Amino acid sequence: MRRLVPLTGIAAFVAVWHVVVALSPGTLVPAPVEAGRALVELAEKGLLVRYVVASLFRVTWGYLAALFVAIPLGVLLGLWRRGERAFNPILQLLRPISPLAWIPMAILWFGVGDLSAMFLIFLASLLPLVTSTIHAVHGIEAQHLAAGRNFGLTHEELVRSVVLPAILPQLIVGMRLTLGIAWLVVVAAEMIAVNSGLGFLIVDARNAGNRYDLVVAGMILIGVIGVGLDLLMRQLERLPSLRWGYATG
Amino acid sequence: MKVEFRNISMTYGTNLVLDDISLSVAEGEFVCLLGPSGCGKSTLLNIAGGFVKPERGEVRIGDEPVTGPDPRRIFVFQERGVFPWLTVEQNIAFGLFRQTEAERRSRVAHYVSLVGLRGFEKAYPRELSGGMKQRLEVARALAVDPDVLYLDEPFGALDSITRLQMRRELLRIWQAEKKTILFVTHDIDESVQLADRVVVLSARPGRLRRIVDIDVPHPRDFSDPRYIALRDEIFCEIGLAHQV
Amino acid sequence: MRRELLERIALPLGVTVALIAAWHLAVAVSGTSIFPAPADVVRGLGEQPRLGGYIRDSLFRVASGYLVAVVLGIPIGLALGWWSGLARAANPLIQMLRPISPLAWMPLAVIWFGVSNLAPIFLIFLASFFPVVVATMNGVRNIPPMYVQAGRNFGLSTAALLRRVVLPAILPRVAVGLRISFGIAWLVLVAAEMIAVDSGLGYLIIDARNAGQRYDLVVGGMLLIGIIGLALDGLLRMVERRVTW
Numbered sequence A: 001m002r003r004l005v006p007l008t009g010i011a012a013f014v015a016v017w018h019v020v021v022a023l024s025p026g027t028l029v030p031a032p033v034e035a036g037r038a039l040v041e042l043a044e045k046g047l048l049v050r051y052v053v054a055s056l057f058r059v060t061w062g063y064l065a066a067l068f069v070a071i072p073l074g075v076l077l078g079l080w081r082r083g084e085r086a087f088n089p090i091l092q093l094l095r096p097i098s099p100l101a102w103i104p105m106a107i108l109w110f111g112v113g114d115l116s117a118m119f120l121i122f123l124a125s126l127l128p129l130v131t132s133t134i135h136a137v138h139g140i141e142a143q144h145l146a147a148g149r150n151f152g153l154t155h156e157e158l159v160r161s162v163v164l165p166a167i168l169p170q171l172i173v174g175m176r177l178t179l180g181i182a183w184l185v186v187v188a189a190e191m192i193a194v195n196s197g198l199g200f201l202i203v204d205a206r207n208a209g210n211r212y213d214l215v216v217a218g219m220i221l222i223g224v225i226g227v228g229l230d231l232l233m234r235q236l237e238r239l240p241s242l243r244w245g246y247a248t249g
Numbered sequence B: 001m002k003v004e005f006r007n008i009s010m011t012y013g014t015n016l017v018l019d020d021i022s023l024s025v026a027e028g029e030f031v032c033l034l035g036p037s038g039c040g041k042s043t044l045l046n047i048a049g050g051f052v053k054p055e056r057g058e059v060r061i062g063d064e065p066v067t068g069p070d071p072r073r074i075f076v077f078q079e080r081g082v083f084p085w086l087t088v089e090q091n092i093a094f095g096l097f098r099q100t101e102a103e104r105r106s107r108v109a110h111y112v113s114l115v116g117l118r119g120f121e122k123a124y125p126r127e128l129s130g131g132m133k134q135r136l137e138v139a140r141a142l143a144v145d146p147d148v149l150y151l152d153e154p155f156g157a158l159d160s161i162t163r164l165q166m167r168r169e170l171l172r173i174w175q176a177e178k179k180t181i182l183f184v185t186h187d188i189d190e191s192v193q194l195a196d197r198v199v200v201l202s203a204r205p206g207r208l209r210r211i212v213d214i215d216v217p218h219p220r221d222f223s224d225p226r227y228i229a230l231r232d233e234i235f236c237e238i239g240l241a242h243q244v
Numbered sequence C: 001m002r003r004e005l006l007e008r009i010a011l012p013l014g015v016t017v018a019l020i021a022a023w024h025l026a027v028a029v030s031g032t033s034i035f036p037a038p039a040d041v042v043r044g045l046g047e048q049p050r051l052g053g054y055i056r057d058s059l060f061r062v063a064s065g066y067l068v069a070v071v072l073g074i075p076i077g078l079a080l081g082w083w084s085g086l087a088r089a090a091n092p093l094i095q096m097l098r099p100i101s102p103l104a105w106m107p108l109a110v111i112w113f114g115v116s117n118l119a120p121i122f123l124i125f126l127a128s129f130f131p132v133v134v135a136t137m138n139g140v141r142n143i144p145p146m147y148v149q150a151g152r153n154f155g156l157s158t159a160a161l162l163r164r165v166v167l168p169a170i171l172p173r174v175a176v177g178l179r180i181s182f183g184i185a186w187l188v189l190v191a192a193e194m195i196a197v198d199s200g201l202g203y204l205i206i207d208a209r210n211a212g213q214r215y216d217l218v219v220g221g222m223l224l225i226g227i228i229g230l231a232l233d234g235l236l237r238m239v240e241r242r243v244t245w
Helices: A002-023 A032-044 A047-079 A081-094 A099-110 A114-138 A142-150 A155-193 A198-207 A212-237 B041-049 B088-095 B101-114 B130-143 B160-177 B188-194 B225-238 C002-030 C038-047 C051-082 C084-097 C102-113 C118-141 C145-153 C158-193 C201-210 C215-243
Strands: B003-012 B015-025 B030-034 B056-061 B073-076 B148-152 B180-185 B197-202 B207-213
Touching (some): A002 C084, A032 A212, A081 C215, A099 A114, A099 C158, A099 C215, A114 A155, A155 A212, A198 A212, A198 C102, A212 C084, B015 B041, B015 B056, B015 B207, B030 B041, B030 B188, B041 B056, B041 B073, B041 B148, B073 B130, B073 C145, B088 B101, B101 B130, B130 B148, B188 B225, B207 B225, C038 C215, C051 C118, C051 C158, C051 C201, C084 C118, C102 C118, C118 C158, C145 C158, C158 C201, C158 C215, C201 C215
Parallel strands (some): B030 B180
Antiparallel strands (some): B003 B015, B003 B056
16 A cells, blocks of 8 residues: 555646646647557657657767766866866856757857757766766765875775775766756757757647647656656666665764 | 653564563652663653653553653753754753743753853854753753653763763752653663662563662762672673673 | 965966966967957957846846745645655655756746746746755755654644744755755756747847857857856855854
């Protein structure tokens, strides 16, 4: 019985949704059933898989590129206080600038298409990842670093044997949260700069014929995949080799 | 107010934590519940405070059964129990919401000086030492004039020198206010220094092993032969080696 | 001590100036006609007649959406944190709605609010609402049980308990949550303004490009967004510091 409680929230939401639509005749907002039917329609036309894959493709590459740059940069700035202090104002200034504000720049440098979208994902993921890496490095127990130096490790060895393992649990949390951000941004980016994917689906469905059932179907897909990605990342946190980093407080 | 434990039994899951504990505490008495970790002494205190319902048995205070938390019996935790967002004064006045402004002020003043925190009325807990925070918590508890005070290892987070000072403070306050006190500890010396009677509990399941009468008058001298004898008795009762 | 202070100011300042200089040089050397130099940006912004109005509109939108989110979100977060049954029912719903970019709600927003200020305000509300609820909920869940126990011990009613113990106890954590959700609101603002309105900093950026490749205004807009966002964040940090006990 306890297991069913989580479903009551969603069930209540769907019920209220249905009632509200039924009570507002002539509204463009689709009923739950219509959205469900639209999902099936997408699946039948083969668009479901195609759009989902397109969105996931862009997220994956943009995100991985950001990971590749952010982690070394974050470790460097985390360990090198002076460097962090020097570059802090730039980082702070860039932080409040929405990735979408970079769209004109992206189009200027990469034209309209996949590359632009991936660049936006890269940008959106870069700063949060750098910030959480720096934070994780700052959070390393001073005794661990001291022990590493005590045993005569070089800088490179210190990073490899102490810093990286030590920051891994917190880093993965940061990676999970940033993946969520990347997923948000890919949808927004696709609404503006490309012509495939879930974000595009939403914009196109509305523009090409007020197909609001497809719009809502797209939103549902986005939500479900977003949750799925988050759950996947949470599985990483369960690995026994990482559990030490998640002491429950 | 006298406190009576009648056949208290408690299980957590499949573990029997407390096994048929019966105990009578007289009014104004200072009783220590002593035992190793896991003997259920904190659980027993929580039951007496009304925060936990026993599986079997009941606790009576005065002649009323305990059914829930009540300001007539105040719990004192380790120093983290004071509210960090309130000053010393505000903490002490916390339970006094039914009184007039004037009454509140006079009570707060009385207890601030009783526990020795005069001059710190407007300070926040983060500005106080561990011992001072503990004294603040006792003052907050006393301000509502409870019938019984429950203290759950209140000095556990303090260093040993402060602990000795705090014990003396507590006894002084107890003699001034004459409250019934139930004090949980795992420190044998502490129990012998403070209590009128020491209730020794065994672990897993928690059972009443023995009650030792500490018939040494205050102030108790650590070198007093009767003190040492009683202490040794308890050491043996618990089964601890006498040497390190 | 003086050396430390010097380093803290001179170093970042020096690096920033160096970067601006490098930017200027890069533009000059590459001979590009589209990408602006630092001086172009400043000039472009200065010549923009409606800049003040745009800034005002953006601030108004973000403030409205954010405040509604806070006023609704904190009580709801409190309720969810206090009554765990409620939280268990609501949580999957929150988890499902959270990954949906506020922008994806835009078509629905337009249906409900038309093409007006209300649509972006609604989006900003959506974007800030979830973080505020979650931060408040977690704040309540993480209160040391000792505080609640002490409150009950002194005979507080549930209402008094919430008012005198729970609210003060969660204040620092909620303050951080509020600052972070404002940051999110600020990000979404720009996105929202790129679609359905005709004023504001987000609009400035998109329009500057579409209406004439005015990249000096694009970069200028971005910098303004960064600076104003940073300033507001700094303000919220000050509030947060005062509230942390």
